[in-house]
Structure formats: C-alpha cells, structure tokens
Amino acid sequence: MVNTIFKTYFHGKCQNPTTGIDPPGCPNPDCPVVCGTSGSMVHFYSVFRYRAYNSTVNVWNEITNPKSATYQGVEKAILAAAGSRSRSNTNSGRALRFMRFANSNLTSAASTRKGDLNLMGSGHALEIEKRQEALKNDLQVLIHGFRNVLAVVCGGDEVSGKANGLPNCSWEQAFKDYMLTFP
Helix, strand or coil, X not given: CHHHHHHCCCCCCCXXXXXXXXXXXXXCCCCCCCCCCHHHHHHCHHHHHHHHHHHHHHHHHHHCCCCCHHHHHHHHHXXXXXXXXXXXXXXXXXXXXXXXXXXXXXXXXXXXXXXXXHHHHCCCHHHHHHHHHHHHHHHHHHHHCHHHHHHHHCCCCCCCCCCCCCHHHCCHHXXXXXXXXXX
C-alpha cells in the first residue's frame, strides 16, 4: 500500500527545492496539487480510495496465489480438517460447512452430507483423493472470487466490474478529519 499510494502518487511537497519554502497558501487543507501533504490527500480523496482498494485486492491476489506459502498453508489446514480421522461428528463437517456457507454454487461441497463423511476415514484412498481434489478446486473458486465480492460489498457492480465510486467502502469524513490533524 505504501508503494501504491505514497511512492507512486502522493509524494514530495510543493516546496521550492532550493529554498525549502512552501508556496503561498501551503499547507492548504484542500490542496489541488498532487503532493504528499495531507491537504492533497484530502482534495484527491477519491484517487486515494481507489488506490487503497486496488492495493488491497492486489495484495489479496498475491497471497492467494496457489503457489504462495499463505495459500498452501490455508489449503493444507482445510484438507487436514476435512481428512482428520480423530474428530467427532460435530467437528467433522466444519471444513465442509465452511465451503457450503461461503459459496452455495460450489457443487461438490454443497452436496456433501454428514453421511458422506464416513468415506473420509474408511481407507478408501481413491475417494479421499477425489474429496481432497474437490476441496482444493472449491477453495480456489471461493478465494479467487474475492475481488467480485469486495466490489459488490463496496457498492460496485459484479457484472460490469465497475466500482461505482465504492460508496459502501468510504470512510471519507473520518479520513479527512484525521489527515487534517497533520500540518
């Protein structure tokens, strides 16, 4: 986020580099010049918000790449929970209920019933392998839908992909009040 917002957009000051003197009217609480001052971030709040949103999505995409250590850790934990032989019937469905709850379109997880869980500990290696592959696929579908879910939650449109100003993910007034406490 630091690179996305500050190093590549809001950076530096409008000061004269030779004298270090601020231009007339600076600091301005609503500065129309893109720089690293709080007034500039207040003035260009919509740019700040989009950059923060995109940075969040990009970080999510990086850590949820199936080759990332984070993703592999989550996948391993889900597979371990789904395949554990020592859990009680109450706990046995946790990973599967998670998958059903998270996305009702995930057919293999949604169709799993408690009675089907007997396959997990019965020694049927092929069935266990199929179940693990289904869980892996369902996890990928679920995790990679995050950008669309975030867009919808923030007020964007999942179908068109338009952010529509992200009206539900705005902390504009609190942000501006806080930023203007800095010189």
